[in-house]
Structures are given as structure tokens and as C-alpha cells.
Amino acid sequence: MKAVHLKGVSFTYRGSGVPALRCLEYAQEVGEFAVLGGRSGAGKSTLCKAIMGIVPTLQRGEMEGEVRVLGRKIEGLRPFQVSRWAGLVFQDFEAQLFSTSVELEVAFGPENLGLSRGEVERRIRESLRAVGLEGFERREPWTLSGGEKQRLAIASVLAMGPPVLVLDEPTTDIDPLGREEIHRVVKELKSKGHTVLLVEHEVGEVEDADSLVLMSEGKVVWKGKMGKADSELLASCGVRPPEPWALAFHLGVPPLGPEGMASEIERVLGGRLEEVRRRWRETVDEGATPGDVVLEVRDVEYSYPSSQAQALKGVSLEVGEGEFMAVLGPNGSGKSTLAKIMAGLLSPSSGSVLLRGRPVRPGKVGYVFQNPDQQLFAPTVWEEVAFGPRNMGVRGGELEDSVEEALEAVGLSGYKDRDPFSLSRGERQRLAVASVLACSPEVLILDEPTTGLDYEEQRRMMEFLREWNLKGRTVVLITHSMWVAAKYARRCALLLDGRIVADGPTREIFSREDLLSLAHLKPPFVTQVGARLGMPFLSLDEALEALRN
Ligand SMILES: Nc1ncnc2c1ncn2[C@@H]1O[C@H](COP(=O)(O)OP(=O)(O)OP(=O)(O)O)[C@@H](O)[C@H]1O
Ligand SMILES: [Mg+2]
Structure with a gap:
């Protein structure tokens, strides 16, 4: 049984002449952590919403094909029914927040699952800790900074503990070390057996995902191991090639960490390093000095x-x-x-x-x-x-x-x-x-x-x-x-x-x-x-x- 399986799915939003998904085929194993990239308009969010049954139930349009989550057909189900198996962090996370306090926001999902008070409280604590929002319990969501709101949106989905977790660009407004932290939390969920689909523009930030999926014009055009996608393929799908890959490719060395890469460059340049450094110093432009x-x-x-x-x-x-x-x-x-x-x-x-x-x-x-x-x-x-x-x-x-x-x-x-x-x-x-x-x-x-x-x-x-x-x-x-x-x-x-x-x-x-x-x-x-x-x-x-x- 697949965790997520879409067969021949096409979808056109009502009022739009252009299909968002075109006979899309996609499958993801239970426990697989996949990263999804592609241009804006490629259909990534629509794929996420199809998994949740949001299209075509809440956002109407013409739908064909079949969507299954953990073997169950999604057709005809309401998104709240699907939320027992799958949870979605929206790209537009501000639209997801509606409660009067951070705590109530996170409690909403687990309470709807009918969990005991003690369990709900444990989940609130754990998920707020996971996203770095401890101490924010009594704050009103609308008073949070952009990144704090996005962290809250993630926490409220984590608290549901869905077997299948779909995250649509969940870290766009989060600071760089915070992003690493969120990615670590996601990996931890994967190691506990959750299935994760993560839409992300900076695919290099999640290098250790199991697979990379690329979409273009409403279709999945490539799926494979992370490191197997070369810069050209990524660029053709509008994804910024990760710097370690691009540098390694140009130098003809394997992708390494910053230390390893620096030593490799030193080795390759040998005695010419000093010369390269001197020339670089001559050419760098530190920009014009500002005016008044x-x-x-x-x-x-x-x-x-x-x-x-x-x-x-x-x-x-x-x-x-x-x-x-x-x-x-x-x-x-x-x-x-x-x-x-x-x-x-x-x-x-x-x-x-x-x-x-x-x-x-x-x-x-x-x-x-x-x-x-x-x-x-x-x-x-x-x-x-x-x-x-x-x-x-x-x-x-x-x-x-x-x-x-x-x-x-x-x-x-x-x-x-x-x-x-x-x-x-x-x-x-x-x-x-x-x-x-x-x-x-x-x-x-x-x-x-x-x-x-x-x-x-x-x-x-x-x-x-x-x-x-x-x-x-x-x-x-x-x-x-x-x-x-x-x-x-x-x-x-x-x-x-x-x-x-x-x-x-x-x-x-x-x-x-x-x-x-x-x-x-x-x-x-x-x-x-x-x-x-x-x-x-x-x-x-x-x-x-x-x-x-
Ligand atoms: N309307 C508000 N009412 C009360 N506190 C607020 C309000 N807006 C922001 N804050 C708080 O003020 C502080 C600064 O927020 P600000 O939005 O300036 O942060 P930021 O650096 O822009 O963050 P981010 O990177 O998340 O956008 C934060 O502690 C935030 O929670
Ligand atoms: Mg801000």
C-alpha cells in the first residue's frame, strides 16, 4: 500500500481556462520523505490540496482521476475527514490561523480528534517546543511576527500527528537556523514512520530527504534520489541548483561540506592558490560609497x-x-x-x-x-x-x-x-x-x-x-x-x-x-x-x- 497515490489526476479551477494538474501520476511509499520542487504555477500546491481533498471539495473545479491516501479513496470525503490521515501546512499560512490564542490554535486539531485533555496538553507543549514557540501560549496569533505565525501554522499541524504530513513551503518566512530546526523536526517524524511531502524551493536545504520530485506544467516530470538531479534538470524546472552541487560539478569533485570543499579546492589549485587569491582581490567590487x-x-x-x-x-x-x-x-x-x-x-x-x-x-x-x-x-x-x-x-x-x-x-x-x-x-x-x-x-x-x-x-x-x-x-x-x-x-x-x-x-x-x-x-x-x-x-x-x- 502506498501512503499517497494519485492516478491520472487532472484538475482545473473553476473560472480558469488552464488545468492546474494534467493527468498527473504520483506515488509515495509509507515512511518516505519526499521534497517537491518546481516553478510557481507548476501545480505543487494543487497536488497538496488534492491529497487533502481540498480540491475539489472546498476549492471547486473539474476533477478527473483518483486520489488515495493510505489506501483510502479521497473522493467524496470532506477535508476534516481526511485530516485523520493527512495534515497540510498551507503555503498561505496566515489564512490557516483563526483562533484567539496560540494555545487554542494548536489545541483545535487534537481536540477535534477527540483526544483526552491531558493528551491535548502534551501535544500543545511538544509541538510548540518543536517550532520554538514556547512562552507564546497566551499571545494572539495576529500579533505575531511573520515567521512566528508560520511556526504556529506548522505547530498546529504537528499537533495532529498525521501519518501523512504535507508541508507547502513551510519555511519561507523563517530565519535560516530556524529552517534547519524545522527540517530536523520533519526528519525526526520520518524516522518515526510518518510519510512527509515537503514543497521547497531551496531543495539543497533538505539534502537528506529520500527523494526529490520535480513538477512542471501540472505533471510530475522527474522523481529520483536527491543527488541524482543535475543542475540542468533543476534549472529546467525553475529550481535553484544547490550551491554545493553546483560547485562540486564545476570543479569535478564530489559534493562535500564547506571544510571538505575548501581542502579539495586547495588541493586542486595547489601552488596557484596564492595567485588566484591575488587576482580575486584585484577584481572584487565593494560597491560605491554611499552619498549623504x-x-x-x-x-x-x-x-x-x-x-x-x-x-x-x-x-x-x-x-x-x-x-x-x-x-x-x-x-x-x-x-x-x-x-x-x-x-x-x-x-x-x-x-x-x-x-x-x-x-x-x-x-x-x-x-x-x-x-x-x-x-x-x-x-x-x-x-x-x-x-x-x-x-x-x-x-x-x-x-x-x-x-x-x-x-x-x-x-x-x-x-x-x-x-x-x-x-x-x-x-x-x-x-x-x-x-x-x-x-x-x-x-x-x-x-x-x-x-x-x-x-x-x-x-x-x-x-x-x-x-x-x-x-x-x-x-x-x-x-x-x-x-x-x-x-x-x-x-x-x-x-x-x-x-x-x-x-x-x-x-x-x-x-x-x-x-x-x-x-x-x-x-x-x-x-x-x-x-x-x-x-x-x-x-x-x-x-x-x-x-x-
Ligand atoms: N501587532 C503586534 N502586537 C504585539 N506584538 C507584536 C506585534 N507585531 C509584532 N509583535 C512582536 O514584536 C516583536 C518584533 O516583531 P517584528 O514583526 O518586527 O519581527 P521581525 O523581525 O519582522 O520577524 P519575522 O522575521 O518573523 O518577520 C516580536 O516579538 C513580535 O512578536
Ligand atoms: Mg517581519
Whole structure:
């Protein structure tokens, strides 16, 4: 008996002309841990929802074929009936949370399974511990930070202890060490006999899964052992090839850890290492020095009205004209709070924020929300983008122009009349950016602009920001994606528990593994390898360039 078995499954969402799944065949053994990758729109979430019976029961459409979970036919069952055997952590995890406290949120599932009070309490404790949310029991879910909410969504499914666990991009908003922790919990469940299907863009982060599954255009196009998928295959399915594999492939050595890889490179280069290092030093570009201070944060403290704890405990920061800086730090460290204060959307409890020497006012500093859906509300794409400038008094031809320009900048010119919520996550993210750009902000702050995007969309978003920055504009980026920060930001500030603990050029910050791990971060693999060779590379391209010939 298979844990999951889909035979000839096709599904088309009601109102959509394009099938999300096309005669899909998929099987997973009991106790197998599979990682699923593929472009956005490939059908990954629809596959997850088909396993739960969410399509076609809750989200309607045309369905064909057969879905079985642990041998049982799912057809005709309601998702809550399926939840005895299978549990799903939604990609859109905020939509999953509905209770008035963290504890009640986690208790809901086990209580519905009819478990005893004692058992329910044990499960609450264990699953909150597994996701690092001990002490959050009485908090209201809506007051949690982005990553804390995602951790809660995972805990509430873990608490049900389903034999089949389906996780749809469960760590997009979780800090790097937290992601490792969640992956460890998942592996532990696997070792206890649970079957796991994990949708993940960064497949290299779960290298020890039993299998890798790749989807494209509604079909499973490849399934095999993790290490058997080469970079080309991954790239053809829109998945970023893991840096250890890519580096190993280029050097013709087996994939190794950072230490092993560094020694291997030393061995291969032999006496030429010094020369390579010298040439690398000559070519590295540490970026332009920033211009005058445009935005200044002075001794800012902040406490949320509903909370005793301070989210920011005295933050000072100067952002120079034309800078591209990243703010990094663990979940709940205060990044989004700081961003909202810098944008004038929250007023500090004490301290001040100055834009070119004057108190900041909303609109002048653009803020793109962590979740674009919290920002979008208009009936059409055009109206969405026009809202900001219109509010600032822009009218007529000038309004038309700023909307056109902003849509053009993010590649959404052809989408003017579309309903924002009919767009894909990547498109909604770009729309959110356009609606802020249209206000011609002096500084653009983006809160995790690459979450939920596939590799190509992430690159497109980041290349766009790079271009925009090269025109002299100022960008502040908040991200948990280490390769994105390393490759694109020229300066990084680390926020830890409401305080800035380090601030400096990206290469310098990323060379300090001990400091980063304090902030739950980890440099990209190529940086770790390079640091051991005295050349802390900031991207795979840079590493390959230096090591070529
Ligand atoms: N509306 C709110 N009410 C009360 N406390 C809040 C609220 N929003 C955030 N907090 C708390 O303030 C602290 C900082 O939260 P913030 O959202 O700034 O973190 P973050 O660094 O952006 O985290 P993440 O990486 O998870 O997005 C956290 O302890 C969080 O739980
Ligand atoms: Mg945040």
C-alpha cells in the first residue's frame, strides 16, 4: 500500500481556462520523505490540496482521476475527514490561523480528534517546543511576527500527528537556523514512520530527504534520489541548483561540506592558490560609497500597545543616498517593526526618524509589506497602483504616467484591468512593489520581497531592484534569504532582540560565521567555502569566476 497515490489526476479551477494538474501520476511509499520542487504555477500546491481533498471539495473545479491516501479513496470525503490521515501546512499560512490564542490554535486539531485533555496538553507543549514557540501560549496569533505565525501554522499541524504530513513551503518566512530546526523536526517524524511531502524551493536545504520530485506544467516530470538531479534538470524546472552541487560539478569533485570543499579546492589549485587569491582581490567590487544620509533613525524604541515587551530597544541607523542595504535577523527581532517606523507607518515610543533632516511622513518612504496580500485591495491592477499617487494629489496625465511607469518597471503593463487577486503570488508581489514605486518614494523598503517566489521570479525581482538602485535610488531590503542578501546588498545590519548588533559591508558581515549564527543566520555555502580560502565569495558566479582556469 502506498501512503499517497494519485492516478491520472487532472484538475482545473473553476473560472480558469488552464488545468492546474494534467493527468498527473504520483506515488509515495509509507515512511518516505519526499521534497517537491518546481516553478510557481507548476501545480505543487494543487497536488497538496488534492491529497487533502481540498480540491475539489472546498476549492471547486473539474476533477478527473483518483486520489488515495493510505489506501483510502479521497473522493467524496470532506477535508476534516481526511485530516485523520493527512495534515497540510498551507503555503498561505496566515489564512490557516483563526483562533484567539496560540494555545487554542494548536489545541483545535487534537481536540477535534477527540483526544483526552491531558493528551491535548502534551501535544500543545511538544509541538510548540518543536517550532520554538514556547512562552507564546497566551499571545494572539495576529500579533505575531511573520515567521512566528508560520511556526504556529506548522505547530498546529504537528499537533495532529498525521501519518501523512504535507508541508507547502513551510519555511519561507523563517530565519535560516530556524529552517534547519524545522527540517530536523520533519526528519525526526520520518524516522518515526510518518510519510512527509515537503514543497521547497531551496531543495539543497533538505539534502537528506529520500527523494526529490520535480513538477512542471501540472505533471510530475522527474522523481529520483536527491543527488541524482543535475543542475540542468533543476534549472529546467525553475529550481535553484544547490550551491554545493553546483560547485562540486564545476570543479569535478564530489559534493562535500564547506571544510571538505575548501581542502579539495586547495588541493586542486595547489601552488596557484596564492595567485588566484591575488587576482580575486584585484577584481572584487565593494560597491560605491554611499552619498549623504537620506534617512536617519535615532535611538528608536517601540512597544506594541498590546504588549509589555519592547520590540525595538534603542535602534540608531543611517541610510545613505543610493545605498542598497539589507536588514537581517531572527524571527521576532524587530525587522518589520523597524521598517514600518522608518516608513512613518508606526510612530516610535521614543526617538525619531528623519528623512533628509525632517520628521518622516507616510508616503515619502515606500514600504512593501511582508505579505503583499495585506497591501492589495483595489478591484483592478491599474486602480491599485493609482491609489497612492492619487492620494498624494497627482491627477490626469501625470497620474496616468506614473501608473504606466511603475507597471512597466515591474513587467505588469499588460495586466491593467486584471483583478489583483487573480494574479499569481509572484505577480502580486510585483504589483505591491509597483503600487509603492508609483508614489516616487525617496527610499524603498521591501519586507521579504522574494518569499513565495520561485527562483526565476526571485532573480527577476532582485535584478529589477538592482537596476533601480543603480539609478541612484536607495533600497533597504529585509530578507531571510542569505544568497539574496549576499549577492545584492552592499551593506548589512543585523538586528537581534530589538537591537542592532552589527552593521557593515556585506562581505565583512558574511565572513563572520559566529556573529551570524548569533542572529540565527548562516552565510551561503560558497561564502563559507571561500572564507576558508581567504576569499569570502558573495555568490556562486563570483566563486566560479575566481576559480576558473
Ligand atoms: N501587532 C503586534 N502586537 C504585539 N506584538 C507584536 C506585534 N507585531 C509584532 N509583535 C512582536 O514584536 C516583536 C518584533 O516583531 P517584528 O514583526 O518586527 O519581527 P521581525 O523581525 O519582522 O520577524 P519575522 O522575521 O518573523 O518577520 C516580536 O516579538 C513580535 O512578536
Ligand atoms: Mg517581519
